[in-house]
Amino acid sequence: xxxxxxxxxxxxxxxxxxxxxxxxxxxxxxxxxxxxxxxxxxxxxxxxxxxxxxxxxxxxxxxxxxxxxxxxxxxxxxxxxxxxxxxxxxxxxxxxxxxxxxxxxxxxxxxxxxxxxxxxxxxxxxxxxxxxxxxxxxxxxxxxxxxxxxxxxxxxxxxxxxxxxxxxxxxxxxxxxxxxxxxxxxxxxxxxxxxxxxxxxxxxxxxxxxxxxxxxxxxxxxxxxxxxxxxxxxxxxxxxxxxxxxxxxxxxxxxxxxxxxxx
Amino acid sequence: xxxxxxxxxxxxxxxxxxxxxxxxxxxxxxxxxxxxxxxxxxxxxxxxxxxxxxxxxxxxxxxxxxxxxxxxxxxxxxxxxxxxxxxxxxxxxxxxxxxxxxxxxxxxxxxxxxxxxxxxxxxxxxxxxxxxxxxxxxxxxxxxxxxxxxxxxxxxxxxxxxxxxxxxxxxxxxxxxxxxxxxxxxxxxxxxxxxxxxxxxxxxxxxxxxxxxxxxxxxxxxxxxxxxxxxxxxxxxxxxxxxxxxxxxxxxxxxxxxxxxxxxxxxxxxxxxxxxxxxxxxxxxxxxxxxxxxxxxxxxxxxxxxxxxxxxxxxxxxxxxxxxxxxxxxxxxxxxxxxxxxxxxxxxxxxxxxxxxxxxxxxxxxxxxxxx
Numbered sequence: 001x002x003x004x005x006x007x008x009x010x011x012x013x014x015x016x017x018x019x020x021x022x023x024x025x026x027x028x029x030x031x032x033x034x035x036x037x038x039x040x041x042x043x044x045x046x047x048x049x050x051x052x053x054x055x056x057x058x059x060x061x062x063x064x065x066x067x068x069x070x071x072x073x074x075x076x077x078x079x080x081x082x083x084x085x086x087x088x089x090x091x092x093x094x095x096x097x098x099x100x101x102x103x104x105x106x107x108x109x110x111x112x113x114x115x116x117x118x119x120x121x122x123x124x125x126x127x128x129x130x131x132x133x134x135x136x137x138x139x140x141x142x143x144x145x146x147x148x149x150x151x152x153x154x155x156x157x158x159x160x161x162x163x164x165x166x167x168x169x170x171x172x173x174x175x176x177x178x179x180x181x182x183x184x185x186x187x188x189x190x191x192x193x194x195x196x197x198x199x200x201x202x203x204x205x206x207x208x209x210x211x212x213x214x215x216x217x218x219x220x221x222x223x224x225x226x227x228x229x230x231x232x233x234x235x236x237x238x239x240x241x242x243x244x245x246x247x248x249x250x251x252x253x254x255x256x257x258x259x260x261x262x263x
Numbered sequence: 264x265x266x267x268x269x270x271x272x273x274x275x276x277x278x279x280x281x282x283x284x285x286x287x288x289x290x291x292x293x294x295x296x297x298x299x300x301x302x303x304x305x306x307x308x309x310x311x312x313x314x315x316x317x318x319x320x321x322x323x324x325x326x327x328x329x330x331x332x333x334x335x336x337x338x339x340x341x342x343x344x345x346x347x348x349x350x351x352x353x354x355x356x357x358x359x360x361x362x363x364x365x366x367x368x369x370x371x372x373x374x375x376x377x378x379x380x381x382x383x384x385x386x387x388x389x390x391x392x393x394x395x396x397x398x399x400x401x402x403x404x405x406x407x408x409x410x411x412x413x414x415x416x417x418x419x420x421x422x423x424x425x426x427x428x429x430x431x432x433x434x435x436x437x438x439x440x441x442x443x444x445x446x447x448x449x450x451x452x453x454x455x456x457x458x459x460x461x462x463x464x465x466x467x468x469x470x471x472x473x474x475x476x477x478x479x480x481x482x483x484x485x486x487x488x489x490x491x492x493x494x495x496x497x498x499x500x501x502x503x504x505x506x507x508x509x510x511x512x513x514x515x516x517x518x519x520x521x522x523x524x525x526x527x528x529x530x531x532x533x534x535x536x537x538x539x540x541x542x543x544x545x546x547x548x549x550x551x552x553x554x555x556x557x558x559x560x561x562x563x564x565x566x567x568x569x570x571x572x573x574x575x576x577x578x579x580x581x582x583x584x585x586x587x588x589x590x591x592x593x594x595x596x597x598x599x600x601x602x603x604x605x606x607x608x609x610x611x612x613x614x615x616x617x618x619x620x621x622x623x624x625x626x627x628x629x630x631x632x633x634x635x
Binding site for chain 2: 028031034035037038044047048049050051052053054055056057058059060062063066067070071074090094097098101108110111112113114115116118119121122125126129130132133134135136137138139141142145146149150153156159160163166167168169170171172173174176177178180181182183184185186189191192193194195196221222223260261262263
């Protein structure tokens with residue numbers, strides 16, 4: 001009453017030096033400021049400032065690409081916390097997993113990580129299905145669809161490499177079943193067609209101790225070295241490639257004209 | 264009464280029956296040609312993609328799981344913590360595919376009447392990302408996180424006994440998203456089911472936009488404009504990938520034998536293994552002689568079959584039934600479509616040859632690990 005021009009706390013905060021230094025455009029109220037809010041933020045300007053109306057409809061986007069990215073971040077954070085407690089050795093791995101549930105405060109990090117990983121496989125599949133169902137892979141987005149297929153493969157490979165780490169019966173036998181396939185890889189698996197052709201005289205170059213399965217497992221069976229290799233692949237190797245491809249994927253969405261839609 | 268229903272479901276879910284049913288029904292559900300479309304309309308199959316179809320489908324899935332939950336045998340498989348994602352998968356795939364087809368049929372009707380698809384808006388009439396999109400993303404993110412936290416609190420992550428390389432569990436299963444590949448191992452050797460086919464799936468999927476040159480249906484739901492492409496993709500996705508995952512999870516027990524969902528997983532179930540190679544059919548059973556010592560002569564017929572299927576069949580098709588199509592897309596695209604398409608089709612073909620003739624391998628050269 002006393003002063004009609006009295007500004008609210010939020011408004012005053014929006015005009016403070018600290019706020020303005022972080023969010024360059026002030027509190028986004030006007031149309032101009034709202035566009036500035038997107039363009040002026042390194043994270044938000046992944047988006048254009050304006051998008052077609054159908055692009056905000058859940059019925060069209062399903063939100064699954066965004067949720068896959070969100071799950072990747074959730075999995076990175078929970079995975080990082082798990083790395084504090086987990087030692088990838090045959091001696092400690094299993095007991096460390098038990099400790100995570102029983103000794104660590106807020107002991108649902110492993111649950112968040114495991115169920116998040118399963119959920120991410122699903123959200124990526126659903127994202128792929130949505131893109132197919134709306135025909136969004138068609139030109140000019142054909143390259144980005146290809147990048148997406150690679151990302152989907154990497155998602156499953158990330159989940160697969162993580163499957164071994166608890167070092168329980170479920171883990172080693174699922175990985176044994178999975179990696180036994182590599183044994184039969186043409187030419188570079190020792191039980192694959194053509195492997196026996198790679199020989200000098202009587203000496204086979206590709207045998208159980210030198211084939212692609214050996215390279216993957218670091219041994220002839222799933223053991224100590226496999227655990228370390230899968231750990232490194234799971235925590236650094238595959239996420240590294242995934243992040244690069246994600247950058248390409250997001251960048252290409254913008255370059256290919258943003259979200260697909262009818263002309 | 265309930266037991267009878269369970270017995271019937273057990274019989275129907277055998278891969279021979281359920282896979283055949285899905286394969287035969289598939290073109291009527293996703294009709295690729297006018298003839299299938301006519302039957303699709305005539306027998307009211309299109310109602311699956313209407314609201315009653317949605318309720319019916321949801322009821323059928325839920326009924327199956329509820330009955331399964333109270334069944335002592337299915338309860339064991341169904342309540343494994345790691346199988347919960349598959350239940351989510353079944354629901355989410357049904358809901359999303361139903362939604363896409365429901366929208367597609369609405370759009371097809373609009374397009375037939377000369378209207379623009381539902382998704383169409385005036386290009387100048389845009390919305391601002393702040394606040395219209397960022398808020399949706401924010402809400403979606405919060406809701407999903409709540410879902411994930413509740414899931415994590417309610418269901419403990421599975422942990423079995425410590426790894427023991429000396430004790431092989433029976434059955435040993437790969438992670439659930441690879442169970443379709445493991446199911447293929449029943450019909451193909453590891454070098455095909457585990458290496459060649461997965462590579463073909465990845466490369467073939469990446470090649471989809473280059474093989475499908477139909478420009479229509481870009482950026483909106485539609486079915487009629489791209490029905491052949493949809494039909495092929497949906498068959499691969501639903502039947503050859505997702506359905507095989509369901510079989511591998513719920514219907515494969517000890518020794519990878521088939522068990523109906525309500526059947527007890529008896530590790531001593533005896534299934535006769537009387538599979539015969541094509542070369543044995545020819546030399547031993549038909550000609551009454553022994554197998555020739557020379558490998559290439561022994562497997563000659565098998566190689567001929569392979570060359571005929573992958574090499575000559577596409578050429579014949581290009582000259583007859585697919586003549587116009589071949590001229591439209593050119594030889595390079597045609598070659599790749601045939602390579603991936605015939606490889607995909609090889610899976611059901613091999614399945615039926617196994618079920619009908621107990622055929623083990625078309626080409627069997629275990630000396631070189633070369634079995635097809």
